[in-house]
Amino acid sequence: MVRAWILPILLVLSGAAVATGQFSKGSPGTAAALLLVFLALAGVHSPLIFPRAIGAQEAQRLSALDGRPVVFWRPGCKYCIRLRIRLGRSARQVHWVDIWRDPAGAAAVRAANDGNETVPTVVVAGRPHTNPDPVWVREQLSPSA
Template sequence: MVRRWRLAILTVLCGALIAAVKLGDGSPWGAALILAIFLGLAFAVSPQLFPRPETAAEARADGRPVVYWRPGCPFCIRLRARLGPEASRLHWVDIWSDPEGAAAVRAITGGDETVPTVVLDGEGYVNPDPAWVRDRIVPAV
């Protein structure tokens, strides 16, 4: 569990340290701004940004697309952010908390755990363009 939050915790600690230095220099507004920026960054790299993680077995149950991801991955954050509310149409499997999901990614990628790995209609795609994924999950109007 701590592994998933490690990057977010480190980001908050760095922000608090820099804010304390700014506060010691007599700049309370600068300290508050720095702390706010680092808290935003911590949220961006935390598991909270993503929909509720599922296991690989749960994700395969209904045939919806599956995204294998891990906390702190900048490419996963980019995919999640660019999909916006459409991200809820996908299953999100955290490979750090689900060994079966990590094994599925290794099978698709040839042995490594490159994420995000998206599975659409049984076919795996490693780090696909978010616009390409959105085009496949949102029906044309």
């Protein structure tokens, strides 16, 4: 869990340092703007923008029951962030598995990607798809989900 927060914490600390430097040079407006940019980057790279992650076994069980896709992801992955943002509200209809928190999820991703932990890996109807187009993932969601 700590590993997922390293990048956001570094972004906040870096932003605070840069903002402090700008403030001390007499540019409070620039300091505030830079701090906001760093805070936004920290937020986007944190696990907070993703729906609650569950374990791989639970996600696969639920997917078998409701037919929803399972997305294996990790914090800080720009392709995972792109998928999450492009799914919008539909992201809550997908089962999310954080491979840094779930060793079984990481193993499932390695099994689907020739031993590599390439994310996002989306499993639809038992078939893995590595870094699929977000539009395609949205199309896989059932209308009743």
